[in-house]
Amino acid sequence: MLRITFCVAGACLSFAPLTGSAATAFRLVPSDAVTIDQSAPRYVQNSAVPVQPSTARKSPQAQGPEKVYLLRGFLNIFSLGMDDLAVKLQADGISATVMNHAEADLVASRIVTSYNGGDRGPIVLIGHSLGADAIVEVADGLARYNIPVVLMVLFDGTEPHQIPANVATAINYTKHFMVAPATGSSGIVSNVDLSGDASVDHLSIDTVPSLQAQTLDYVLQAGSAVPHKPVSHRQ
Secondary structure, eight states, X not given: OOOEEXXXXXXXXXXXXXXXXXXXXXXXXXXXXXXXXXXXXXXXXXXXXXOXXXXXXXXXXXXXXXXXXXXXXXXXXXXXXXXHHHHHHHHTTOEEEEEEGGGHHHXXXXXXXXXXXXXXXXXXXXXXXXXHHHHHHHHHHHHTTTOOBSEEEEESOSXXXXXXXXXXXXXXXXXXXXXXXXXXXOXXXXXXXXXXXXXXXXXXXXXXXXXXXXXHHHHHHHTTTSOOOOOOOOO
């Protein structure tokens, strides 16, 4: 039977197409060894952090609707938590767009075009796995145009990162790699280290209800100056 193996953030999985009526589905089989990089720098702050106000919301001319971009990870099928978050955000009246990590350049281009067209509302970037890596690329691209990002939320990226200075707040839910502020940054960077929590793994981290609820609260804080529907009760 054909089996494909891939490794992301130190976790290796193999999958094989099923036969019969479920031929398009996948069966996931964990590998025998899962490693955690212990050499990555750690800036751990597991408590909740305040979301810094966006510089884009400090003046009337720098207003506009909050926009959230969520990037999925490998093969576009292992980050369904991004879709769940988008649905919940849209229910709260917030614009939320889900794309693949390979479309990072397109996301940055869209934001630059909107910003230059006068839409200066808060920008939020959320990503899982390779999508978490990709939102750092997006933020780096926006930094070249002095476009602020009010909030970034990373769900277990596949490598450590430096968060650029145009990001006001970065939250990193991680099993493996820590992030740190780039030189000259005054933004808040918080690593939530979940490496010791056996109930959370790389593929499920973006679907954990408590982390999703906290992320939604962070997004609502980030766009608190922008009118939107009242927050509904979440399970």
